[in-house]
Amino acid sequence: MSKRFSWLDRQPGEAVSVYDKRINELAAFHAGYAFFTWQNYSEEFSAFSVWCVWNGECNNKLSPPLPAGGFMMHCDDSTAQELVTLGHGVPVFVKVYAKQGFLHAERLAVADKECVYDLYFNGCACIPPEDLCYRPYQGEEDPEDAAGQPLSKGSGEERSSFRIGSISGGSFRRGSYVPGPAAGGSYTAGSYRKAAGGSYQSGSYSGGSYIGGSYIGRALGGGGSYRAVSGLSGSYLRWLFGGSYKNFLSSALSIRGSGFSFGFGSFRNGSFSRESFLRGVYPLGSYFHGSYLNGSFSYGLSPAGSRAYLLNGSFYGGSYHKGSFILGGFTEPGRGVRIQEAAEEPSGPDAYRPRRIIEELGYGLDLI
Amino acid sequence: MQDHDLACLMLSVAAYERYNGRTRLYADAQAKAWFEERGLCDIFSRGCELFSVPEDIDPVVFWAAGKLCALSLEEEPAVMLDTDLIVWRSIGKMLKDKNVAVIHREELNPEIYPDPGSFAMAEDYRYPAGWDFFVRPANTALLFIREASFRDAYVKESLRFMKACREHQDRLCPMVFAEQRILPMVAKERGVSVWAFCDRLEQLREQSLFTHLWGHKNVLKYNRDEQKGFVRRCLDRMRREFPEMYARAAALYEFGEYLC
Numbered sequence: 001m002s003k004r005f006s007w008l009d010r011q012p013g014e015a016v017s018v019y020d021k022r023i024n025e026l027a028a029f030h031a032g033y034a035f036f037t038w039q040n041y042s043e044e045f046s047a048f049s050v051w052c053v054w055n056g057e058c059n060n061k062l063s064p065p066l067p068a069g070g071f072m073m074h075c076d077d078s079t080a081q082e083l084v085t086l087g088h089g090v091p092v093f094v095k096v097y098a099k100q101g102f103l104h105a106e107r108l109a110v111a112d113k114e115c116v117y118d119l120y121f122n123g124c125a126c127i128p129p130e131d132l133c134y135r136p137y138q139g140e141e142d143p144e145d146a147a148g149q150p151l152s153k154g155s156g157e158e159r160s161s162f163r164i165g166s167i168s169g170g171s172f173r174r175g176s177y178v179p180g181p182a183a184g185g186s187y188t189a190g191s192y193r194k195a196a197g198g199s200y201q202s203g204s205y206s207g208g209s210y211i212g213g214s215y216i217g218r219a220l221g222g223g224g225s226y227r228a229v230s231g232l233s234g235s236y237l238r239w240l241f242g243g244s245y246k247n248f249l250s251s252a253l254s255i256r257g258s259g260f261s262f263g264f265g266s267f268r269n270g271s272f273s274r275e276s277f278l279r280g281v282y283p284l285g286s287y288f289h290g291s292y293l294n295g296s297f298s299y300g301l302s303p304a305g306s307r308a309y310l311l312n313g314s315f316y317g318g319s320y321h322k323g324s325f326i327l328g329g330f331t332e333p334g335r336g337v338r339i340q341e342a343a344e345e346p347s348g349p350d351a352y353r354p355r356r357i358i359e360e361l362g363y364g365l366d367l368i
Numbered sequence: 369m370q371d372h373d374l375a376c377l378m379l380s381v382a383a384y385e386r387y388n389g390r391t392r393l394y395a396d397a398q399a400k401a402w403f404e405e406r407g408l409c410d411i412f413s414r415g416c417e418l419f420s421v422p423e424d425i426d427p428v429v430f431w432a433a434g435k436l437c438a439l440s441l442e443e444e445p446a447v448m449l450d451t452d453l454i455v456w457r458s459i460g461k462m463l464k465d466k467n468v469a470v471i472h473r474e475e476l477n478p479e480i481y482p483d484p485g486s487f488a489m490a491e492d493y494r495y496p497a498g499w500d501f502f503v504r505p506a507n508t509a510l511l512f513i514r515e516a517s518f519r520d521a522y523v524k525e526s527l528r529f530m531k532a533c534r535e536h537q538d539r540l541c542p543m544v545f546a547e548q549r550i551l552p553m554v555a556k557e558r559g560v561s562v563w564a565f566c567d568r569l570e571q572l573r574e575q576s577l578f579t580h581l582w583g584h585k586n587v588l589k590y591n592r593d594e595q596k597g598f599v600r601r602c603l604d605r606m607r608r609e610f611p612e613m614y615a616r617a618a619a620l621y622e623f624g625e626y627l628c
Contacts, residue, residue: 064589097592100621106592121590123583362584363572367456368379368601 005058008096008103016101023098031058032066033089034073034110034119035129041080048073048080049126050110050119052092063102066094069126073110073119083112092119369402371622372588372595373451375602376581378617380454381411382610387458388447390414394438396421411616417441425530430543433530435508440523443516450509452581459577462565467514468555470506471578472566474548481505481549482541493532496525498557505548506562509580515560522554599626 010019032054040049050071059065075083083090093116095107108119369377381391392414395403400418403409409416419441421433439448447463449455453471463469474480484495513519526546535542555562566572572580581588588595603626606614617623 066590070586070590099625104592105590120593121587123586362452362580362582364454364456364575364577364579365581365584365598367576367579368454368598368605 005055005061008058008061010101019101020098023096023103026096028093028095028107028109030091031055031094032092034071034092035089036080036083036086037127037129038084039127040129041084043077046074046076046080048075048083049124051126051128052119053089054092058094061103062096062105066105066108067121069128070121070123071108071119071126072122072124073117075117079115086112369399370589370595371599371626372581372585372602374620374622375599375617376454377451378408378411378613379602379606379610380449380451382606382613383454383456384449385413386610388455388460391449392417394419394434394441396434406620406622408616408620411613422527422531425527426533426536429533429535429537429539430530430546431539432543432547433527435547436523436526436530439511439513439519445512445514448508448511450580452585453509454579455510455577456579457577459565463512466512466563467560468518468551468562469510469512470508470551470562470564471510471580472507472569472572473552473562473564474505474507474569476502476504480541480544484545487542487545488534490532490534493529496557499553500556501553503549503552503556505544506552506564508548508551509582510565510578511551518555518558518560521558522551525554526550596626599623603627 008023010016014022032052035051035053036048037051040051041047042049049069050073052066052068052071054066054068090110090112093109093111094105096103097106098104108121110117110119384391390413393403393409393412393416395416395418397418397420400409400416403416417438419434419438421427421430421437425433427433435448435450442448447459484501513522529546529550530542533542533546552562554560565577566575572578588598603614603617603623606617618627
């Protein structure tokens with residue numbers, strides 16, 4: 001495995017300037033795969049937030065190594081449709097350059113058939129795809145030699161070496177979600193998109209336990225009925241309700257209860273009840289920074305550990321009544337915070353948006 | 369240190385020395401050697417000071433612990449600046465009657481500032497009873513502290529937290545808690561007011577006093593085109609307004625490709 005990209009190393013006795021020149025004259029080469037999913041596509045901007053799986057050996061030679069997410073690629077809707085229906089990763093080519101003996105990525109491009117799309121990093125949020133099928137890398141098999149062979153499916157073991165987020169899922173079919181192990185995922189882009197686009201409104205969802213993903217959230221926004229969902233976390237929640245509930249869930253997303261589970265009884269006609277959050281540590285007002293339009297919201301937190309606390313709340317007519325919920329304290333003396341009134345907490349759908357934007361973009365850059 | 373980091377730092381030093389006063393760089397041995405190798409230690413009129421972070425603080429989780437350690441080394445009231453922050457005008461008058469000043473306050477966003485109870489801490493660690501956990505955090509990209517006694521109390525509590533923290537994965541939340549949340553809590557406990565140049569984040573968009581790369585560093589780090597553009601803008605600004613610093617920058621190998 002280590003020999004494959006050894007030509008990127010500085011050879012014994014090779015001067016830094018010679019090495020730099022040699023590297024800088026290299027053509028772009030295949031260094032990873034890009035994965036496209038509808039939940040990472042914005043029709044508004046005609047852009048994908050792209051999840052990449054890099055060749056670990058090559059990537060480790062870069063300083064700094066490239067991240068898996070945060071890349072953007074523009075393409076039109078029809079191309080997007082093609083890319084998400086491929087069912088496997090699309091090769092990413094990297095032009096590297098060297099400076100003072102250090103190797104950096106200069107330019108990235110996704111190459112699909114004869115089309116090349118610029119890939120650039122802008123730090124955009126990216127949800128790891130559920131099924132990562134790709135041609136094996138060296139270390140498993142040579143990608144060229146493997147041409148024509150069946151694609152591999154990402155696994156937890158490969159995740160560590162190739163930075164893959166491989167997550168179990170189920171299948172979408174004709175507007176309903178059928179829980180079960182994802183053997184390649186049987187949902188198609190079409191039905192998937194329907195789920196995301198709202199035609200899933202009258203669908204039903206039951207059972208299932210999985211992590212990550214966002215399609216259900218989009219469907220939730222359409223008002224389906226859902227029961228006994230568990231195991232949602234992270235970016236899943238960001239998308240869970242979409243639209244006007246997005247920021248509410250951004251706050252939920254921020255909850256740092258690793259391994260917490262989030263189950264709810266039903267979501268219908270704008271009401272949301274009987275939630276239970278387990279094993280998490282939920283800071284004050286974590287769930288309240290949003291507005292529920294014409295909806296009611298009530299829930300309870302069940303302590304399943306020394307740090308959980310009870311909480312009740314409600315949303316009416318697009319605003320939440322700060323004083324209407326009661327928060328209990330932690331049960332572990334001296335280690336937790338006494339939860340009190342949420343009066344100082346910002347509220348509203350854009351409560352945290354300014355920080356996000358400013359932090360990601362910095363400020364005063366135009367002053368230079 | 370990447371090209372954009374160095375360009376921003378040199379511009380920051382040039383601007384601060386012109387409008388506000390002398391500067392000193394606190395650096396660990398590796399960083400100091402890096403600056404010495406390039407002959408850059410003297411761009412800081414008060415030189416480059418060697419310091420170290422206690423070994424029982426995890427340098428991965430608490431990557432900015434050095435700021436706290438450096439802060440305690442200054443004998444006189446001083447402004448501490450991050451290397452990605454540029455101050456474009458004099459701030460002396462604004463700080464004249466302030467005890468503690470920060471660049472801006474932040475919201476208690478639980479994504480960044482989770483409940484302290486969620487941190488894995490040493491068994492014997494206890495948060496001080498007098499801390500108010502609902503005080504808004506203070507961003508310390510720029511920090512001014514007048515009283516040495518308050519500064520020492522802040523540094524002491526921050527280091528105590530860092531030493532007792534058992535987090536090994538999270539590189540954000542424990543660090544910003546130690547740096548940006550303990551400060552206003554200690555201040556409130558001691559009855560010291562914390563003043564911010566910008567009280568609300570929205571104001572940062574409209575102000576014309578500071579440039580702060582902040583999270584944009586991440587984009588510059590991985591996006592070569594953005595990086596090139598940024599470095600060229602910094603060099604151009606130096607050339608127009610800070611010719612002495614520009615001369616130093618132009619002599620560096622790092623910036624050779626941007627000057628062609």
